[in-house]
Amino acid sequence: MSISATLVKELREKTSAGMMDCKKALEATAGDFEAAVEWLRVKGLSSAAKKADRVAAEGTVFAQTSGDTAVILEINSETDFVARNEGFKGLVLDVAHHMLNAVNAAGDILEQAFHKNPTKKVGDMLKEAIATIGENLVIRRFEKYVATANTVVHTYIHGEGKIGVMIEVAASKPEATNNPALKTFAQDVALHIAAMNPMAISSAEIPAEVVAKEKEILTAKNLESGKKPEMIEKIVEGQIRKFLAENCLVDQPFVKNPDLKISDLAKEVGKQVGADVSVKRFARFELGAGIEKKSNDFAAEVAAQMKGH
Structure with missing residues (x-):
């Protein structure tokens, strides 16, 4: 016909x-x-x-705050070109909207009923986007924070979706959460986290096995460099203190004013808002971190194609 x-x-x-x-x-x-x-x-x-077997290491990190709720997510594509596609951007907004509004945004997100259209699962919507856009797309990771009476949530995106930070800041008095100084503190610390990539808020949160491994490496390095064995333990103790200070948020020099540690900044803001101020938790997503990208040897690829011709 x-x-x-x-x-x-x-x-x-x-x-x-x-x-x-x-x-x-x-x-x-x-x-x-x-x-x-x-x-x-x-x-x-x-x-x-x-x-689905193609490596998706490009894409975007997206974060959004709506009222007392904040979300951060990483959605990957195969190419940076697709990450600028309006269809891809629409998918990212749809997933963020789902996370902000779904009653339960934890667990296997692909099996959840899509908030904007409950007749579909999020996984169905993702497959349709893959079919339309023509690349493998992956909802790689996501987190959601909901503020309490004593906390403020905030999000920050750096470098057009290359790094995203979500943070929850606490105050000892509920009325302090409405103070603009506390919101400025949340923004400043989120920017700092994006730049300095701390491992944890304090040394107490760094896993013991991470510290033990660092001690092992430092001990071996000091022995290799010819330090006296009887001095190694004391030297390593000092190096571990430095390692913890460099990797714990509260001990890091504030990126906008290195004369202040983040803990000092919290005290200063606490005086302004009339309450004790602290960072309760944070999440930092860096686009493609930990994904092994395939590197093609172009010459070898051409040679392989020429065999038999």
């Missing part, structure tokens, strides 16, 4: 699929528009599955 160009155009506008795919879908379904939408969806989901 003859398929009109108008019908093909309408199907393309509805599905964002390619013109030829839309024509094939209409031909395969004898011009039934809704059946063609489903045909493309099925075809797209099949294509999406084939893309």
Whole structure:
């Protein structure tokens, strides 16, 4: 049967699929528009599955605050180009909206009913985006904070989605949470965390095994450099103190004023708001951190393709 160009155009506008795919879908379904939408969806989901083994290390880190709730998430794509795609940006906003509004945004997010359209799961929406955009996309990680009567939540994005920080700051008096100085403190510390990448708020939060491993490495390095064995323990103790100071938020020099430690800044702000101020928790996401990217040897790739020609 003859398929009109108008019908093909309408199907393309509805599905964002390619013109030829839309024509094939209409031909395969004898011009039934809704059946063609489903045909493309099925075809797209099949294509999406084939893309799942591709390394997705680009994308964006996104964070948002709405009232007393804050979320941070990392969604990965295969290329930086797709990360600038309006469809990809729409997916990121949809996932953030789901997390902000879903009653339970923990656990397997892909199995949750999508907040904007509960007839679909978040995983279904993701697969549709993969089919439309044409790259593997991964909702890699996410966290959600909800403020209490004594806390303020805040988010900060650095470098167009390269680093994101979510922070919860506490005050000993509930009325202090409405003080602009506390919100400025949350913003300043979030910016500091983005820049300085602390491991934990204080030394008490750094796992004992991390400290033990650092001691082991430092001991070996000092022995290798010829330090006297009887002096090693004392030297390593000093180096561990330095390691903890460099990696614990409260002991780090404030990035905007290195004369102050973050703990000193908290005391100064505490005086301004009339309450004890502290950082309760934070999350810092750096785009692609820990993902092993494939590096292709172009010359080897060309040589492999030329074999047998």
